[in-house]
Amino acid sequence: MTSLSSPVSPSASAGPGQPEPSAELDALYRGFSDELLVPLWTEIGELMPRTPSPAARPHVWRWDRLFRLAERSGDLVPVGRGGERRAIALANPGLGGAPFATSTLWAAIQYLKPREDAPVHRHTQNAFRFVVEGEGVWTVVDGDPVAMRRGDLLLTPGWHFHGHHNQSDRPMAWLDGLDIPFVHHMGSAFFETGPDQVGDRSAPDRSRAERLWAHPGLRPVARPDPLPNSPIAAYRWEHTDAALDDQLALEREGHPGVVEPGHAAVRFSNPTTGGDVMPTLRAEMHRLAPGARTAARREVGSAVWQVFDGTGQVHVGERDWTVTRGDLVVVPSWAPLAIGTDSGLDLFRFSDSPIFERLHLDRVQVG
Amino acid sequence: MTSLSSPVSPSASAGPGQPEPSAELDALYRGFSDELLVPLWTEIGELMPRTPSPAARPHVWRWDRLFRLAERSGDLVPVGRGGERRAIALANPGLGGAPFATSTLWAAIQYLKPREDAPVHRHTQNAFRFVVEGEGVWTVVDGDPVAMRRGDLLLTPGWHFHGHHNQSDRPMAWLDGLDIPFVHHMGSAFFETGPDQVGDRSAPDRSRAERLWAHPGLRPVARPDPLPNSPIAAYRWEHTDAALDDQLALEREGHPGVVEPGHAAVRFSNPTTGGDVMPTLRAEMHRLAPGARTAARREVGSAVWQVFDGTGQVHVGERDWTVTRGDLVVVPSWAPLAIGTDSGLDLFRFSDSPIFERLHLDRVQVG
Amino acid sequence: MTSLSSPVSPSASAGPGQPEPSAELDALYRGFSDELLVPLWTEIGELMPRTPSPAARPHVWRWDRLFRLAERSGDLVPVGRGGERRAIALANPGLGGAPFATSTLWAAIQYLKPREDAPVHRHTQNAFRFVVEGEGVWTVVDGDPVAMRRGDLLLTPGWHFHGHHNQSDRPMAWLDGLDIPFVHHMGSAFFETGPDQVGDRSAPDRSRAERLWAHPGLRPVARPDPLPNSPIAAYRWEHTDAALDDQLALEREGHPGVVEPGHAAVRFSNPTTGGDVMPTLRAEMHRLAPGARTAARREVGSAVWQVFDGTGQVHVGERDWTVTRGDLVVVPSWAPLAIGTDSGLDLFRFSDSPIFERLHLDRVQVG
């Protein structure tokens, strides 16, 4: 992406399709520069590559290091109004230091000490939390306290007020996923503060949203219309785990259901539309049986994977990593991805796929 | 509807908007008749009433009598190819003896003796079974055996092969709901036979469809597209019951969720769209808390209600009935309906509402 | 359909799948009758045929005879409040004298004498007018006067107030198409009267609706949302004619566009959705080049065709007719249809196809 953010000096390179250097050409290019213009013919290779060439690069972040830095932040950085959250974001090495996992996705570890509150606010960015370990925090979404426990996916769709509070005597950390880089690029960010502390400090096992909506195939007659976001505030691990087990069992019995041999996967969905949980974000849980290996697959759009359990090998583009619980892998657009495991592997995945599908820009290549 | 199916003899009635009787008019009307024509002006009151005036009438059928006749049919009528099903349908008193609960809906009691098979077939009519009592039968839908138990809703969407077999030593009866009258009127019925006996005679607790699809808010990644019918073969009572309980508990705690005071209701839905279980049929379960009474409500489209549990009073149009377990009440289009109970009441409901909503012909009036 | 409207006496016929006659069976059937019940096994052949067997039959009505009877009605029958319209409907010979072209479609000739008004009303039935000859009448839809001329299709979607007035010194007749039989069967008819005369008696060449909406691919920014009905009040013959000519010219040049060789066709559409003009009715214009012959085609759902120009042969089911300007042919559900012409033929067609497509009950077989 260098040429696009540098001053234009195209006359140096008379490659294919480029005019020969000359004084007249220099003058023309100075004219462009003076008028805030840039010719296509010097930039087209960058702007219109044969296949996607995203600035983001494949990378892995290790959970144990993230966690230690989060703990240390707990010692040094207060959480409260202004900074809002004790969250530490992955900064893709291809994105110039910006706190962006990819050009669309934000992934961060958030850390809350015992009895702390993260203050209430709302924003147009869509958000979720995924819990790789720990418990004891309730996220309160529009006044509804939602327990956070290992394996759960918690939603905070855009423009819903939310705060977190730790009810326990232990710190807790989790993964925050948002579309911050996308919304930042698009210029569609709105933000509003609420109270400094969450109002409802009760600690129910199930949120009110779950009690209304998390029954399989059932919806309240009082709310018949489609909703832009899933109303299921929390997707509980017990259900996700059971659904993955069922797929692998069906495969063993000779029936369809899995994505490919030894590879079960469920998508978290909006029960009022059947679509993704939020308009910009897809969330899925994948389970590889021991010995399974996925076909190489590339798709338009970027993704972040987090190991939930087990150990395995991840191949992204030219890179290979062995990953274990909590590790985070970033997969840029169109980078081939293959995953294998000897002993079994559970992975959480989130991506920006709904954006591409809604805009007819999606494309997938397998094998 | 008499005038529409009788020979036209309009000259007798010179009401508002009607021409005066005369010999010339008689000749004109004979000319119409000879040419297979009917004038609007003699029929408009029937064809274009101020508000819907359906031919179907409110009526109640008592489960105990249905069941006794079904048992007797078990003695006298074999089940097998040709007759296909030992099903006995409600014949609305306004519909001239046709086996139609309303002009769109079919409701029947089906009865299967120990070890019997209802042969495999498929048809474009959409079908479901609802179980008010008993167990021991598996309905096999496209080769997938689905257990039937009290409180369960089982789907057989159009053009899916299905047969039933009773694995137990006891007879079983249940409610069949279909869109037979609608499809009959519309001329869209196709039918095909399959094997005389169901192939897969296993008796699993959960169907394969449930194992893939009946996890709250989760769908298999391998099946990402919307489906015209719900893939959830069985909606189990334990989930329905819990969802209704949750709504009433939320109401007691001061939160929204119920339809109106003391009246919880869930709609069985297609998790791939959020819409109704099948394109022509809506299915819901309602629970009235002790002492509750619904507001009078009329809507375009007809419905059949079956008491699942408890006792209550049902008011439809000018009629009032006390109803108890298994009783079936037919509510014609635009007939006001109100239900009350002193001791609590659970009701299953199905209707043709999706037809009207998809065609922008729906209308509702409450109170 | 006889057995469905007659008293049930099934014991007479012990065909395949039927129990043997006996006194016990007679008693059982009497029990059914007493309880308003009908067994499936005696009715299944009628209710669940292998392929659709609609009650409506293929038939042709001749425009010259319709027109003469309409003229005579003009002499004898006033138009005004109560009778509402001087419209004379096709009564399908299979539908027992009811004024229904098919079980869903209404087709009538409407006749208005010089200077007459048909009073303002509205109803939930969807309606259109198609003009096979003449001019001079304005139909006023929600206060917007719409000129009627040969070849034009005029819309009056459900629940829009409308009246007609003849501004000329000559009578005018046209085809009315509605979904009256469908709405009648479904119990969804509402009706309301407006003024006895149309308010706006101006006679503009173009309606306001056309000025806003009848520009190709352009829509007013002030009205960005989808509408259930097309807002184009009138589809003018000059556009329809040009579009058909363009298709046949493209075919001659070797490019796609026609339905099949020598057969051009356009569908009137809702520019805010791309779908049909109204939720229950499809309208199309077809042009056969001289010597063209369509492939035999059957589809679920019924249609009415009116010859707009030329002469041809129509084959429906087992029937064959030579048809000419104004003649009306009724095609029941699933009846094979083939049309040919030596000299060229223009045909208007309307059908109930949108109902089937929205309910996933559509099916087509060609050849």
Added chain:
Amino acid sequence: MTSLSSPVSPSASAGPGQPEPSAELDALYRGFSDELLVPLWTEIGELMPRTPSPAARPHVWRWDRLFRLAERSGDLVPVGRGGERRAIALANPGLGGAPFATSTLWAAIQYLKPREDAPVHRHTQNAFRFVVEGEGVWTVVDGDPVAMRRGDLLLTPGWHFHGHHNQSDRPMAWLDGLDIPFVHHMGSAFFETGPDQVGDRSAPDRSRAERLWAHPGLRPVARPDPLPNSPIAAYRWEHTDAALDDQLALEREGHPGVVEPGHAAVRFSNPTTGGDVMPTLRAEMHRLAPGARTAARREVGSAVWQVFDGTGQVHVGERDWTVTRGDLVVVPSWAPLAIGTDSGLDLFRFSDSPIFERLHLDRVQVG
């Protein structure tokens, strides 16, 4: 946007919500940097502003200067394979020299000398041409030659092969609009070359696409399904002009239709869906009557306006310009826009609004 692309040095700024500087904090921040992490609390003001603060700035480009530089490019820069197009793009002063009008939109002047060909290629970026003056070029889209004339909007949806050739003895210039910056950011660019010259060198007045699709409210029966892009290759000025005139005439007669007093506007639409012409781009034409002035309006998403005819005043954010034929104004996300004219003004507008609407991120504020 500086902090996001600079190395993180947050310890310098202990603002609201920021921890006090300290050696420990420095060490923590070095740890973040080593691990490719960035804390939210130092970046939140940039990432989550109260209201959108896009990097793009309001700016105007003058057509006469663009045109002179394009002419000069015609002298010095050949058009052909490699550089592909003689197109010169607006480089927003807030976007660091990249050839982006806004962070999503590309706007360029393209220039073709007499008898030149721009070679055939295709790409996933959606494109259109708008002609502010001149004629003589045909753009050939998937083999279909489309004439370009003043006032016309020509579409080249993503992944359609296209080339241009100038059939005349005069040069021609026009506006190219694409979603290049969006697709670049999203990593979804694919590109493929076709022949070096367009194949079909005929010069028809109307394209085949127009002959099939540009009839008001009519669509070919042979193509019944929705299409992601409008199949109307060219929206001709005569239709656009007439539609705008009609709106202003309706306003003078007291009827609805205009956006606001004196302000007519049409949206170019996809006749198969009623939606925008392409999934990422909206295109509209606006006409202000003499003396008209629009209400200040801000909306999420960015736009480019080009004066088609007349003279007026444009206010964007804190900037004011007098604009005339061909001038281009860039309106960043959420910047208030007001336009006025004494003598009448026609403006073409394109924007990224469909992206926001499909993702439920749209927001509008008027007045």
